[in-house]
Amino acid sequence: MTDKQVDDLNIASQDVLITPNALKEKLPLSDNARQTVISGRETIRNILDRKDHRLFVVIGPCSIHDTDAAMEYATRLKKLADEVSDTIYLVLRVYFEKPRTTVGWKGLINDPYMNDSFKVEEGLHIARKLLLDVAELGLPAATEALDPTTPQYLQDLIAWNAIGARTTESQTHREMSSGLSSPVGFKNGTDGSLDVAVNAMLSVQHPHRFLGIDPEGRVALTTTKGNQYGHVVLRGGGGKPNYDSVSVALAEQALEKAGVSTNIMVDCSHANSNKDPGLQPLVMENIANQILEGNESILGLMVESHLKFGNQKIPPNLDDLEYGVSITDGCIAWDTTEEAIRSMADKLRDALPKRQK
Template structure:
């Protein structure tokens, strides 16, 4: 037999999962408020700085919840200057192969227990939301937002999928601000094109909340924005940001950007990521208005560890990209809050 083969097995529907793990009216109101706050920062009507931070990918629920509790306290303390959103990334895009993320392999045994992964992911998002901590996800499978999207305040389309028409359609109907990353090689124009497409209404075949085929009609998402994540070379410097702003203006899009201090901008080196973020803090403090937010990869313990089925793991250390540890993260977020405060005062002086 030529070619590949596939097998289909039943999966609970989004409606069934939401009924099984319902979100309270209070939780949904909190998510709506967090989305509004993120949108206001991106639009410039709120002069705070958005910081999306947390583990590269969620593999340990207890460690992620401990991180969330620390983030909640830090966010409350610095609320006048920063809006903090927790990375809860459950799918791990891969260039070739590797651990695919909590949704597909929640038990870290190669078992691909997707239904377990969906339940675990939604349970985590509910607990995080009940703490009044906003959550962020990168959307890989177009089916997943129907299961989890009601609990997410900021979404991302990654560098490997930003050129995909399917993901542009998806972003156009997501009920949250969505950051679209430049392509893996660093090409920004692909992301700008994706933002234009996602801002327009789309019609495409999909699967509804009850698990049946539907025709999806989207309104277009005006809160899509550019994320610079580097590529073959970093692209977070003043010249690269200016080039990106020119591309956005040429496309008739708002001149705003979120910068990923990890990935291509740091060579996936968590020590270099810290240096990049400090450089960006300097630019913000000097009055750079177009940088509306940062993405940081951070966990309880610094670095990363190799994973293999059955191998004991260090609690709170990433099994994918290397992350900054909490101590450095806390210091950095305080520095970013100070930079946001300084920028506010500087711009008020300029306009006053």
């Protein structure tokens, strides 16, 4: 017999990480933070159930790489959220994981120091600490659920989840979403196809059984109850937008035909703004006008926004990073954010209560 190795041929190393329970013991939820999460989830569910007339808007940096800038943004957003709370429910976008088409920086959890050191355990600590600080402000947080392992570490702090265009078709992510504690938005495919999101919504509302990890980090057969708060996120695709009234009407028809929720969220970035962040306020204005003209299906928006406009590449010397500027997709600046949100709130203040059923 030969003793030639047959497994782990391409594995360089494996490092044991802190367990989810151990991380939560180090960075526990306070009563105040817990209430923020509970209230955030309940409010979004009520909006999706048409019990709350407000529009919910997930807004913030494309990705988090600087927690100081993130907290400055969060503090400003909380003040704005209080100002428009009668009409718009603002949820902070806190994205720690970034899907890559080929290679690139995969987010704060995977590489928190942006130097290919991949200090994942430190990334988990930094991410959880930021979410706790945001929750202490009384601001609900949203994220993209990408790696199926990380929810055990962070999901107790999340009010809303997105499943991205690259992963909406993934069975793994549909199964995971069926067990998430928050509402989940499924983006249409990168080619603009709505079918993958519709199929995901059909799947997620049912119970699933799959391999996962338990709070002690052990591999476990996970059985879910199903998530009844899945909804579609229109983000454009194939080089074309799909937020216009015709595209929205077609989406409504497809969702109704499939027998799933006709609740629609519009992602103002990506193909819907032709990847030009400066066009996002125009998309927001268009959506407001559709609601004024009688649309009843659009209940939420996503907007990529940061302290400063645009984006930047990660420089060889990290000291050269410009504070408050995204290192992934481009964002609108804070002053533009305030203006766009206030304008939308002013337009919709009287109209939104009238469409509540």
